[in-house]
Amino acid sequence: MTTTPANASPSHASQATRAVRGRVLHFQRDPQFHEDAYQYWEDGLLIIRDGRIVAAGDHGRLAAEIPAGTEVIDHRGKLIVPGFIDTHVHFPQTDIIASPSPGLLHWLETYTFPEERRFEDPDYARGVAGFFTEELLRNGTTSAVVWSTVHAASADALFAESHQRNLRMVTGKVLMDRNCPEFLRDTAESGARDSAELLSRWHGKGRLGYAITPRFAPTSSEAQLATCAELARAYPDAYIQTHVAENRDEVRWVAELFPHARSYLDVYDHYGLLRPGAFYGHAIYLDQDDRRRLADSGAAVAHCPTSNLFLGSGFYDFHQSDANRLNVTLATDVGGGTSFSMLRTMNAAHKVARMGGYYLTALRMFYLATRAAADALGWSERVGSFTPGCEADFIVLDPQATPLIARRSARSETLEEQLFAFAMLGDDRVIDQVYVMGEAV
Structure with missing residues (x-):
């Protein structure tokens, strides 16, 4: 396989299969009510063919499944979530x-x-x-x-x-x-x-x-x-x-x-x-x-x-x-x-909830902005997660996007802390890359 840094811009629009490496997160159900609500891989991999997710999981487990010659787009250190x-x-x-x-x-x-x-x-x-x-x-x-x-x-x-x-x-x-x-x-x-x-x-x-x-x-x-x-x-x-x-x-x-x-x-x-x-x-x-x-x-x-x-x-x-x-x-x-910005919208949602005596977690806010909406639209087999067969619409979030976010991210010890920093401090600057049907746009 060949590895391409995330900041490179090769022409790969005609390539049927590609892989994207980074910290990968998606939701399967509401984290407010389910302990097994999400899947997260610190060193994760998405394998995409013809604009759809073929597999999502740990890089160490999936790397052997990448076809020879497939370009691997490297977003290591950054968080990949559904659009x-x-x-x-x-x-x-x-x-x-x-x-x-x-x-x-x-x-x-x-x-x-x-x-x-x-x-x-x-x-x-x-x-x-x-x-x-x-x-x-x-x-x-x-x-x-x-x-x-x-x-x-x-x-x-x-x-x-x-x-x-x-x-x-x-x-x-x-x-x-x-x-x-x-x-x-x-x-x-x-x-x-x-x-x-x-x-x-x-x-x-x-x-x-x-x-x-x-x-x-x-x-x-x-x-x-x-x-x-x-x-x-x-x-x-x-x-x-x-x-x-x-x-x-x-x-x-x-x-x-x-x-x-x-x-x-x-x-x-x-x-x-x-x-x-x-x-x-x-x-x-x-x-x-x-x-x-x-x-x-x-x-x-x-x-x-x-x-x-x-x-x-x-x-x-x-x-x-x-x-x-x-x-x-x-x-x-x-x-x-x-x-x-849905990140700034999360910021407001958290504060509105607190005014009502309710604690809205970052995990749930990201769920509401992705899988919850897909489910409500009847799109759970199309977008909103990395379930195999879903269309590969996803985004890459940069924990180094601003000096303040970088400092806070360096102190984040849990996924919740990292997501919360994105939601409270983030805006469009956090969005490093956007992919639609597997193509960087």
Whole structure:
């Protein structure tokens, strides 16, 4: 075999088999509830063929299985983990990140809606989609569940950009037929028609998936929610994404608009939108009946700690989440969220949990950003781990990325300490390399 240093840049795009050496970590289940939740090899090896994992394990055990002449890419001393999966992020809000606002509704009216209007221009949408996907990759995010705008052209732009880069991505056209500016309003009929056309064009193409996307209950009439239900029945393998119980004002508003619903979540449940593959952003203000129903349905929570803090929405309750075994995932929620970095999102998640008297470990945070999201998407045999047969989307984290991280890493005596240093001190600088289907990008 030949060995290539990690900082070399040989042309090996046509090579069918390659091996990657370094400290290798992946998850099999939730470390909060299982002692055997993860596998870690201090001197590990990934063997990759045609973009998929053939084997993962200890280098000493697997080295003999490397075919003669195979290039071994050397990342020794660095940590190799599956690529991050962001389960709730708005690509049209890329350029309004860090916009000052006293709260959610003001932020929507002042910044979000005017910016989203610009996505009726396909050229503008393509330009932002290109930057957005680059920013995800720069931060180690190789898959995401993404929001577009009400314009079909915005979803087309992101799908095309993701397909060109061979990324495993989900998005959908926003559905919004009331309580929004006229320039962003569709109708129940036009929204369903556009969604069905996008579904037929993109869902299942390459590594892409479509999400039925009502913005949130206040901006969809009952007629539009009924068309969402029809789409969900017609396309049982489509994803669903929306917002729920993000702040108290929003919850009160939903109670006024849907007086016959038991709760905010019950509005979606009434229309058959709670099922596996459905993602509910925020989910802060739920009661016990809501949590039980959410858990029973197989739907997932997209926990968005940086946006919850930025907009003053509230703290996610991990105690109740665990008690009900909710499917929790981690999300940046850019642009209400303040960073594309899943490491910085972990930082906020840990602090939010501590404010509720809950200790969120680094091991669990990395699980939430990888395997938990893959499981919630039904992708456990595709991405999110190094199980043989999975697509080889992974990232390399550098414990020498900054002088401070290097000093702290030198004192780390356990895997938990090293991961915690990455989560508390890290950002895009920690991401040394990103691989998509086994190719360095």
